[in-house]
Amino acid sequence: MDRRLTPATDRVALRGTGVARDVITDGEQRRVAMPLVDLCRAPDGPRDRQLLFGADVLLIEARDGWGFVQAAADGYCGWVPLAALGDAGDVITRRVSAPATHVYPAPDFKQRETLSLSLGSRLAATGVEGRFARLAGGGFVPLQHLSDQPGDAAEIAVSLLGTPYLWGGNSRWGIDCSGLVQAALHGAGVACPGDSDLQCAAFPEAAMIQRGDLLFWPGHVALALDSATMIHATAFAMAVITEPISDAIARIEAAGEGPFLGARRPRLDDRISFP
Missing domain, CATH: 2.30.30.40 (SH3 Domains)
Structure with a gap:
């Protein structure tokens, strides 16, 4: 099972997952109460992703000031400081x-x-x-x-132009390629996984590139603004930039970072709760 999407620690598992652990739990509904918090691989470990203020999570285990949670928006699992979590009672509007x-x-x-x-x-x-x-x-x-209404994914991505590149980042203060794509699609009310490999697996192939398509390389993803231009968060520029698609394909391949894997089209009917 994919560690990132498996709601279980070495001690506790969420009921109904089929994972055998000493403790089986239904979890506790909580909500992120800090502006931004790292979602870590282990307590005080490396960052996998980030969660924003108001993100709903299921608390599966509390241990030594840390909580193992599953994010409601995309199912991503990891550890956050318990101090970052509040109650989930108020209705998001x-x-x-x-x-x-x-x-x-x-x-x-x-x-x-x-x-x-x-x-x-x-x-x-x-x-x-x-x-x-x-x-x-x-x-x-x-x-x-x-x-209180979804926007246009491409417009949302463009609003983040110039945002610094940050591995595992999900915010205006730092974002990576998959974080940018997820922010754009979630802002449009469309379901989207958290990492580029999961995003590539989630969406069907597109024969002709059009606005809103996702473009993939090994370990990298961009969003098409039209058939010739894309936007992405890239360590090449350490920022969110726009770039001609043909130039990016040639540059990435010349750098030995792998071939272009093609375009995939998000399912616009696969919606998330909005707002």
Whole structure:
């Protein structure tokens, strides 16, 4: 079984997975309460991915200040500090649709911000005051930075142009190739796995490249803006950039990083909960 998608530790397994462990659990619904947290391979271990504010998770085991969780959005499993998790009681009503935003203590942009949130963060808003959404947990976020409706995946990816490259990153403050693709598709309300190999396996092949298609190389993925141009987070530039598809194919192959594996088309009818 794929470690990344198997909701089990060496001690505890989620009920119904078929994994034999000493302890079988139904898990506990929790929600990420920090702006950004690493999803680690082991307690205090290397980062596999990241989770954003408002991400729903299932807590499977708590150990020494760490929690082993499964992310509701894509099934990815890993360890996060328990301090990063809060209750999951409030109804999510909006999602951050701008590249980033701030939370203010009052509906006033001249106030000192209390939090910074990335694109894709999920919020429980209880009302509107002026040009701000009032959050259930306290604080106010500009309405211009929020949405309760899915957007266009290509437009969302373009909004992250210039974001620094970060291995395993999922936010405006650092993102990798699969993180960019997932952020774009999730912002469009489309289901998408967390890593490029899983993304390649999840979607059907596309004969002709069109806007919104995913383009694959061994260990790398980009999103097509049209039949000739793509956007990707790349260590080549250490940033999110646009690039002619033909140039990228030639450059990556010349660098010995593998051949172009073709295009795949996300299933637009395979939706995630939005916001």
